[in-house]
Amino acid sequence: MIQDSERWHDAIVKIAEIASMAANGGEDPDSGPYEGEASEEAPQKGGIVCTPKQLPARLLILAAETAMKINPVNAPVLGPFAAMADGFQVSEPMRIAVLTSKYWGPAPRKLTVSFMESTPTDLKNRILSHMNAWNKTACISFVLTNGTGDVRISRRSGGYYSYLGTDILHIPKNRQTMNLQGFTMSTPESEYKRVVRHETGHTLGMPHEHMRKALVNRIDPAKAYKWFLQTYGWDKATVDAQVLASLDEASLMSTPPDQTSIMCYQLPGVITKDGKPITGGTDINATDSAFAGKIYPKGPVKSQPAAADAYEEDWPESDDVDVSV
Amino acid sequence: MGRLIEVDDPLKCPSRLAVHAGDMLLFRAAGGRVRSGQGVVEMLGPFLQAILVEGGEVLTPQGPPNTVLFRACRPGHAVVDVITGDPFYQPHTTSCELTVES
Incomplete structure (x- = not known):
C-alpha cells in the first residue's frame, strides 16, 4: 500500500507538471501560474529563482481532478493511456499511476x-x-x-x-x-x-483505436466469438482482449472514434452488427497527426523543475478549501 | 520425457512431422486449429508473450497473440493449421500433418 501511495503521489505530480505546461500553451512556465515566491532554501545566484510549491499530499488527488475539470486540455494527456489499465475505474489512483507511467512527457x-x-x-x-x-x-x-x-x-x-x-x-x-x-x-x-x-x-504510448466504445459497439459479440474461434482458434478471452474490450471514454480525448486511424485494426463485416467492416487505418491520418502533436507538442516547451525539487507546504486540514467545479 | 519443440518459423515447418505422445509443439503464430485428429492433438492458447520485469510487474506488448501450443496427447494422426502474420490483415495459414507415436 505504501508503494501504491508513492506511485500515486508521483503520478499526480507528473499530471500537475503536464497540466501546467498544457495550460501555459508551451509558454515559459516562469510567467505562468507557477510564478511565485522564491524558496528560502533555493540558491539565489544570478537573480530570482522560483521553486514551485507542492500541495499537501491529501489534496493532490482533488487538485488533479479539479485541473482536469477546469481545463479539458488536461484530459487528452491521459486519453491514449486509458487502455493500459483496462478494467480499472478513472477514480482509482493506481489507474492514473499506470497511465501516466507510459507517457514520455511533452518535452522534445x-x-x-x-x-x-x-x-x-x-x-x-x-x-x-x-x-x-x-x-x-x-x-x-x-x-x-x-x-x-x-x-x-x-x-x-x-x-x-x-x-x-x-x-x-x-x-x-x-x-x-x-x-x-x-x-x-x-x-x-x-x-x-x-x-x-x-x-x-x-x-509513443497510443492504444488501439478499434477499442473505442463506439467501434466496439458495432461488433456483434456472438459473431465475433464464432468467427475468431473458427478462423484463428481464439478463445473467448482472447477475442475479448483483442476486439471486444472498450476503452473508458471518460478519460479519452474528445475526438470522435476514428476507424481510419492508424491505430485501428481492420475488422471484417462478418462480425459487425450491420455487416459493414471496420475499415482500419492504413497510414497516419490527420486526426492521428493532430493528436500526436497535442500530447507531444512541438515548440518551446520548457521542462518543469523536477518534482523532487518542489517542496510541500502544509497547513491545518481544517483550512482546506472545498472547490466544486 | 516430453519435449518442448519450438517451431520458430512456422512457414519453414515441414508439412509432415513425427512427434511423441507427451511432446509439446510451440509455434510463433497468431492462431491455430486442430483441423483433424481432435484428441490426438490438442491446442493450447493462443498466447501473447509477455515479460516479467524487475519489481514483479508483467509487461504485455500491444499486439495480437503470437504463440500457439499443440500437445501431442496420444498416438495417431492429426492435421493442424497455424496462422502467422497479421491476423487482422492478410494472415497466412500453414498446415502440418502430425504423426504422434507412442
Whole structure:
C-alpha cells in the first residue's frame, strides 16, 4: 500500500507538471501560474529563482481532478493511456499511476533505435523514416544508434507488436521492444506505413483505436466469438482482449472514434452488427497527426523543475478549501 | 520425457512431422486449429508473450497473440493449421500433418 501511495503521489505530480505546461500553451512556465515566491532554501545566484510549491499530499488527488475539470486540455494527456489499465475505474489512483507511467512527457525527446539482428543500412533507414513520420507533428523523434537502443527492433517471427510508451525502458536489453516480423526492402511501402507507423504509435504510448466504445459497439459479440474461434482458434478471452474490450471514454480525448486511424485494426463485416467492416487505418491520418502533436507538442516547451525539487507546504486540514467545479 | 519443440518459423515447418505422445509443439503464430485428429492433438492458447520485469510487474506488448501450443496427447494422426502474420490483415495459414507415436 505504501508503494501504491508513492506511485500515486508521483503520478499526480507528473499530471500537475503536464497540466501546467498544457495550460501555459508551451509558454515559459516562469510567467505562468507557477510564478511565485522564491524558496528560502533555493540558491539565489544570478537573480530570482522560483521553486514551485507542492500541495499537501491529501489534496493532490482533488487538485488533479479539479485541473482536469477546469481545463479539458488536461484530459487528452491521459486519453491514449486509458487502455493500459483496462478494467480499472478513472477514480482509482493506481489507474492514473499506470497511465501516466507510459507517457514520455511533452518535452522534445530523441529515442535511440537499434536492431536485434544484422540489418542492412538501407533497411534500417527505411524503417526509421517511417517511425519518424510521427515526428512531423510530435516532438519525439527516433535516431539510429550502433549501441543498444531505447527501441530495439526484431524482424524475427512473433508477428507485429510493440511495448507501450515508457514500458520499453523496462524491457531487458537483450529483448526487442518492437517486432516487425519479416520486414525487408522487398516489403511493400504500404506495409511500412500500415505496420511500422502503427507499432511506433504504441511506442509513443497510443492504444488501439478499434477499442473505442463506439467501434466496439458495432461488433456483434456472438459473431465475433464464432468467427475468431473458427478462423484463428481464439478463445473467448482472447477475442475479448483483442476486439471486444472498450476503452473508458471518460478519460479519452474528445475526438470522435476514428476507424481510419492508424491505430485501428481492420475488422471484417462478418462480425459487425450491420455487416459493414471496420475499415482500419492504413497510414497516419490527420486526426492521428493532430493528436500526436497535442500530447507531444512541438515548440518551446520548457521542462518543469523536477518534482523532487518542489517542496510541500502544509497547513491545518481544517483550512482546506472545498472547490466544486 | 516430453519435449518442448519450438517451431520458430512456422512457414519453414515441414508439412509432415513425427512427434511423441507427451511432446509439446510451440509455434510463433497468431492462431491455430486442430483441423483433424481432435484428441490426438490438442491446442493450447493462443498466447501473447509477455515479460516479467524487475519489481514483479508483467509487461504485455500491444499486439495480437503470437504463440500457439499443440500437445501431442496420444498416438495417431492429426492435421493442424497455424496462422502467422497479421491476423487482422492478410494472415497466412500453414498446415502440418502430425504423426504422434507412442
